Amino acid sequence: MKSISIIFLALVLLAKVCSAGNEVVVYTSEDKIFSEPVLQAFEKKTGIKVRAIYDTEETKSTGLANRLIAEKDNPQADVFWSGDPVRPALLEFKGIITPYFSGVAADIPRSYKDEDGHWTGFSARARIILYNTNLVSMDERPLSIFDLAKPRWRGQVAIANPLFGTTSIHMSALFIILGDEKAMKFLNDLKANGVKIVSSNSEVRRLVARGEVKVGITDTDDANVAIKEGSPVKVVFPDQSTIGTLIMPNMVCLIKDSTNQENGKKLIDYLVSSEVEKSLAFAMCAQMPLRYDVRTPADVLTIAAIKGMNINYHDVAMKLGEIGEFLKQWAGY
Amino acid sequence: MQKKLTLGFFFTLFLCTTFLPIVWMFGNSIYEEGRFSFVYYSDIFLTLKYGRVISNSLILASITTVVSSFIGVPAGFFLAKTSLPLKNYFKICFFIPLIIPSYIIGIAWANLLGKTGFLNNVFSQYTLLSPESISNFIYSVYGVSFILSINLFPVVVLVTEYALKSINPRLEEGGLIMGSVFQVFRQITFPLIAPAILSGMMIVFVLSLSEFGVPSLLQVNVLTTQIFTQFSAFYNEKAATASAFPLIIITFILIMLEKIYMRGKSFEILGRTSSNSTIQYNITWLNVVGITFCTLVLIICVIIPLSTLIFNTKTISAYHDAILLARNGITNSILFASIGATFLTFIGFFLGYLSENIRSRFKSSAAIFIWLFFAVPATVSGIGLIKLWNRPEGACQFIYSSLWIVILGYGVRFLPLSSRIMANYLKQIPYSMEEAGTVTGASWFRVLGNILLPLQGYGLIATWLISFMFCIGELGTTILVYPPGHETLPIALFTVMANSPTDVVSALSIIIVVMTLLPVGVFLAVSRYLVKVPQLTF
Numbered sequence: 055m056k057s058i059s060i061i062f063l064a065l066v067l068l069a070k071v072c073s074a075g076n077e078v079v080v081y082t083s084e085d086k087i088f089s090e091p092v093l094q095a096f097e098k099k100t101g102i103k104v105r106a107i108y109d110t111e112e113t114k115s116t117g118l119a120n121r122l123i124a125e126k127d128n129p130q131a132d133v134f135w136s137g138d139p140v141r142p143a144l145l146e147f148k149g150i151i152t153p154y155f156s157g158v159a160a161d162i163p164r165s166y167k168d169e170d171g172h173w174t175g176f177s178a179r180a181r182i183i184l185y186n187t188n189l190v191s192m193d194e195r196p197l198s199i200f201d202l203a204k205p206r207w208r209g210q211v212a213i214a215n216p217l218f219g220t221t222s223i224h225m226s227a228l229f230i231i232l233g234d235e236k237a238m239k240f241l242n243d244l245k246a247n248g249v250k251i252v253s254s255n256s257e258v259r260r261l262v263a264r265g266e267v268k269v270g271i272t273d274t275d276d277a278n279v280a281i282k283e284g285s286p287v288k289v290v291f292p293d294q295s296t297i298g299t300l301i302m303p304n305m306v307c308l309i310k311d312s313t314n315q316e317n318g319k320k321l322i323d324y325l326v327s328s329e330v331e332k333s334l335a336f337a338m339c340a341q342m343p344l345r346y347d348v349r350t351p352a353d354v355l356t357i358a359a360i361k362g363m364n365i366n367y368h369d370v371a372m373k374l375g376e377i378g379e380f381l382k383q384w385a386g387y
Numbered sequence: 388m389q390k391k392l393t394l395g396f397f398f399t400l401f402l403c404t405t406f407l408p409i410v411w412m413f414g415n416s417i418y419e420e421g422r423f424s425f426v427y428y429s430d431i432f433l434t435l436k437y438g439r440v441i442s443n444s445l446i447l448a449s450i451t452t453v454v455s456s457f458i459g460v461p462a463g464f465f466l467a468k469t470s471l472p473l474k475n476y477f478k479i480c481f482f483i484p485l486i487i488p489s490y491i492i493g494i495a496w497a498n499l500l501g502k503t504g505f506l507n508n509v510f511s512q513y514t515l516l517s518p519e520s521i522s523n524f525i526y527s528v529y530g531v532s533f534i535l536s537i538n539l540f541p542v543v544v545l546v547t548e549y550a551l552k553s554i555n556p557r558l559e560e561g562g563l564i565m566g567s568v569f570q571v572f573r574q575i576t577f578p579l580i581a582p583a584i585l586s587g588m589m590i591v592f593v594l595s596l597s598e599f600g601v602p603s604l605l606q607v608n609v610l611t612t613q614i615f616t617q618f619s620a621f622y623n624e625k626a627a628t629a630s631a632f633p634l635i636i637i638t639f640i641l642i643m644l645e646k647i648y649m650r651g652k653s654f655e656i657l658g659r660t661s662s663n664s665t666i667q668y669n670i671t672w673l674n675v676v677g678i679t680f681c682t683l684v685l686i687i688c689v690i691i692p693l694s695t696l697i698f699n700t701k702t703i704s705a706y707h708d709a710i711l712l713a714r715n716g717i718t719n720s721i722l723f724a725s726i727g728a729t730f731l732t733f734i735g736f737f738l739g740y741l742s743e744n745i746r747s748r749f750k751s752s753a754a755i756f757i758w759l760f761f762a763v764p765a766t767v768s769g770i771g772l773i774k775l776w777n778r779p780e781g782a783c784q785f786i787y788s789s790l791w792i793v794i795l796g797y798g799v800r801f802l803p804l805s806s807r808i809m810a811n812y813l814k815q816i817p818y819s820m821e822e823a824g825t826v827t828g829a830s831w832f833r834v835l836g837n838i839l840l841p842l843q844g845y846g847l848i849a850t851w852l853i854s855f856m857f858c859i860g861e862l863g864t865t866i867l868v869y870p871p872g873h874e875t876l877p878i879a880l881f882t883v884m885a886n887s888p889t890d891v892v893s894a895l896s897i898i899i900v901v902m903t904l905l906p907v908g909v910f911l912a913v914s915r916y917l918v919k920v921p922q923l924t925f
Contacts, residue, residue: 079871086882087712105871110881120618120766121867124773130787130870144622215606217620253604256884260494266502266522283888378621387608387616 077103078317081118082135088339096324129309132318142173142305143371152310159326175303176326177334177341181224183290184262184277185269199292209248212258212270216381226374275339301362390831397737404798408771409760416628427629444609451595454536459543465677467551470669477681483689485541486903490600491896495695500525531607535595537688543587549849550583556666586811593762634762699893709894716879727797728855731805739809761803765863768799796864805854812846848914
């Protein structure tokens with residue numbers, strides 16, 4: 055009996071139980087190497103302990119959105135920091151998040167905030183064309199994503215699986231902008247042109263950087279990593295004279311009925327501040343601030359310098375549900 | 388009474404920790420809008436759209452099993468039965484492919500055999516193969532099977548090696564008086580270790596069926612990618628769970644086939660003392676074949692992927708950055724995997740006993756129960772664990788907010804595996820030994836402590852090692868349930884790999900290999916003292 059008690063006590067002591075206190079629990083799908091320094095800075099500034107759960111790329115594990123949905127009845131997280139603008143809308147539909155209007159976000163353009171306060175945007179990425187400079191000259195580079203369906207690029211284009219992540223958001227945005235018929239035709243033309251569907255945006259980056267394909271559609275942060283690594287690649291912000299480039303801000307939201315609501319609000323205020331926008335612009339992800347007056351490095355464009363697609367992120371989330379079956383068939387699933 | 392109570396306790400523990408979360412998920416998948424509905428199941432079984440993915444899954448698992456066995460069984464034989472030089476180094480090196488996440492091995496081979504890859508250039512220059520055909524191979528079901536075989540053959544090596552070491556040497560000695568080494572192996576040794584090999588093959592088959600990372604990377608559409616799509620693209624956990632049902636049917640068919648094969652056969656091969664000797668063949672030609680074979684396996688399965696990783700980590704600072712990223716993960720991984728492996732071996736022993744050594748009709752149902760859900764993908768288990776344990780009540784909250792939820796995750800994923808391995812080693816103990824103990828009036832605990840456990844030294848070591856390596860590499864379930872501050876090395880790796888420089892990701896992979904091999908080496912060294920084996924040389 056004595057030995058059983060000792061074993062039980064040892065097991066209990068081993069468990070570093072997560073106790074409530076002056077802390078905040080954040081789930082983030084923003085890449086860890088970019089989000090961790092920001093959260094550490096918040097901790098240092100406020101003294102509030104941040105306990106974070108990070109996500110993998112969407113095609114590598116099922117991800118935090120599913121965890122948040124499964125934890126709905128007894129939420130563990132206070133804040134969800136999403137690396138894309140659609141997951142928060144999905145969580146809103148499922149009743150997992152609660153409105154919070156941050157005063158700090160007053161100068162963020164209205165199109166990047168939910169009018170009911172469910173989510174607030176900050177620092178953005180864009181969907182771009184990445185091309186290999188050893189294989190494609192400056193004059194030959196495609197300036198529109200629609201160029202990629204032309205015979206000239208046959209078998210030379212890579213795109214991530216359109217069912218997941220930012221590629222799915224891009225597809226949904228195209229369906230809204232072009233209409234279903236034109237969007238389907240474009241995707242079918244792209245497929246007929248031998249587009250290589252790969253597992254993730256980082257895989258697109260890898261294939262373009264190694265010259266296995268000449269061009270790929272990916273995100274600015276992936277492109278920037280390849281550039282910083284010295285790969286022979288360059289970026290095109292596509293369709294600047296027509297439909298514009300898809301802009302995808304980070305979004306942050308407060309989890310309904312969570313334990314540390316007040317600390318959660320403080321973290322949201324910090325994340326949407328110009329201080330964080332500036333630090334993310336100077337980080338390797340080179341994210342674009344949504345405010346016009348935030349200083350950026352010379353090679354990071356501001357939102358003002360790019361023509362963005364005119365879309366509503368709520369509509370994109372809704373459309374995603376509608377086109378899922380088509381995308382599944384298109385991707386060969 | 389002691390025996391019944393103990394076995395009953397462990398079976399109940401299995402039902403609560405492993406069975407319930409998955410049953411919960413399947414129960415939930417047939418309950419839609421307040422009533423029972425089989426809508427997701429009819430979608431799978433009444434339409435033909437799943438035919439192709441099921442056949443892809445079966446092809447993938449079959450090829451992987453065959454290739455892993457062709458590599459693993461001879462390698463296990465050479466390690467256990469010959470006096471191969473550098474044997475211990477080979478053994479430790481053969482663990483490496485199991486430790487490196489299969490996804491990373493996949494990327495390494497995709498780089499080497501992709502259109503601009505080094506090996507692609509070599510093969511296309513010196514053979515009739517075109518660069519496209521080589522690249523197409525790696526992005527196909529055959530390419531995925533090739534990578535998974537590299538990843539999983541160590542399971543067959545370990546199971547074979549320890550089964551060979553467990554054989555009563557008198558049986559082989561008798562054979563050697565009459566026939567050649569080859570005849571003894573074919574007619575005595577191989578049939579005796581057949582259940583262990585079969586068990587290893589089944590483990591590889593089921594693990595490759597439930598593998599998601601490599602098929603996803605190489606864009607091969609199998610059942611697990613369908614399940615994943617339902618979760619991550621459509622957020623439909625019911626449809627995802629229903630999509631996992633064919634995996635359970637396939638597992639059930641496998642169990643039945645195995646039962647038919649095993650019917651009426653006896654594998655009681657252990658000697659009567661704990662210090663069985665192992666026969667080793669010191670024959671020159673056999674040693675030459677052994678060293679050639681093991682070197683070839685080492686080059687293809689270990690040196691090529693490992694050197695790709697080392698080549699990618701061009702600077703020492705990459706290791707520094709990787710250690711900073713993995714600092715919490717290292718201690719957490721070793722602690723969690725050690726507790727997990729001990730837990731899996733301990734409970735696996737009793738469950739293995741329950742499914743092999745009891746004289747009751749319940750035996751075969753217990754075996755089916757324990758093994759049935761092994762192919763269920765990690766995500767389904769993870770969501771099931773959240774639904775079951777994430778409650779505000781004290782005990783549940785204690786478990787859900789501590790390392791124990793991760794350990795429970797290991798249980799759900801790998802308890803069928805550990806009990807399966809133990810069951811096959813327990814099969815080798817004659818029931819008469821236990822009876823002899825009982826007749827002398829010893830309690831069952833005493834029989835357990837003085838007869839069964841000492842005779843199972845090798846079985847316990849093999850089970851602990853395999854469990855440890857699977858626990859340390861687990862990602863799918865852990866990432867869904869781990870509390871903040873409890874991240875493990877695979878989580879550290881996969882959460883940074885999206886946008887971290889390639890050199891840091893490669894350095895982190897190497898750190899995972901080193902950090903896993905260290906405790907494995909310590910365990911092997913300690914276990915040598917626990918199970919002392921004199922060797923007979925022929």
